[in-house]
Amino acid sequence: MTRVNKENAAEFLQQFPIFQDLSPEELKQVEEIAISRSISKKTVIFSEGSEKEAVFFIRTGIVKAYKTDENGHEQIVSFLKTGDMFPHTGFFNAHPYPATAVAITPTSLLAIPVRHFERLMLSTPSIAIKIMRVLGDKIRELQDKLQVLSGQDVRNRVLSFLLMLAEQHGQQHADKIIINLPMTHQEFANSIGTTRETANRLLNQLSKDELLEVDRSRIIIHNLQALKEQRDA
Incomplete structure (x- = not known):
């Protein structure tokens, strides 16, 4: 996992619904705590059950998220692409990562450390409100998908x-x-x-x-x- 230039990070983050209504000053605050990463193909970004340290935003590439059952069988949760954020509930609880995430193509990410972001939300509550609204919509989307399948x-x-x-x-x-x-x-x-x-x-x-x-x-x-x-x- 290689650190790369985070040029245009604020512009990229503003494309996400959770950030699109932020002011330039708020976006700059988020950009300051973001870390750019370059991930090689087949590299594990985080493992199911490990301590949650960051939430990730895909600039380019494809990431597979999967869980492993008690028999060692893989259950794919989702395939994530450019413009996706994962894990979706990462900012709001202290639970470990709920699934394993692995890059299945060379991937460029922005990572936002959870503890840094928590401090930012405490100082700027409007950011927290906007993110919680989006996460609520995402949870409903996943519930609908599960119900259909x-x-x-x-x-x-x-x-x-x-x-x-x-x-x-x-x-x-x-x-x-x-x-x-x-x-x-x-x-x-x-x-x-x-x-x-x-x-x-x-x-x-x-x-x-x-x-x-x-x-x-x-x-x-x-x-x-x-x-x-x-x-x-």
Whole structure:
């Protein structure tokens, strides 16, 4: 993990909802405590259960967040991209990191140490209020996602996850949507709570139906509308 120049940190942070309403003076205060980091591919940023020291903001790159169950199986919580903040509740409790975060591409981060930020919030309560509002919205979003996924069968969970990836990571190219996300089939299965064999079978069927293509580094969706219609059927 290498320290890099934090030039334009205030401008970058203002893109986040939690900071977008801050005054230039408030942003400057946040910038002063931020630390820029350059993370190599496959580097663990923090481990589940370790002491929470900082909250991170992704400038470039992709980060995988996952939990490990008692049998050592990986349960992916999310794939995080440029413009994402993690962990979402990091500023407001003393609990350890709730998941492990690892860079799956070379990644540039801004880290804000929790203790420094707590002192800043005490001196500037308006910052704390704005952040708590955003975190409340994020918690509701995650609850909605959990409710949707837990109430579906495996096929619909696959379709819902593909549609979510298309929305969050997809890039339009002609009539196709390309999701550049280096994800193994096991990671895909872990993301929806099923086995690799089941995920492979369902993905292969969607490929045979000419709705998408899947390889280790990307997913190409040929017919987004058809995926939506299958999920909603």
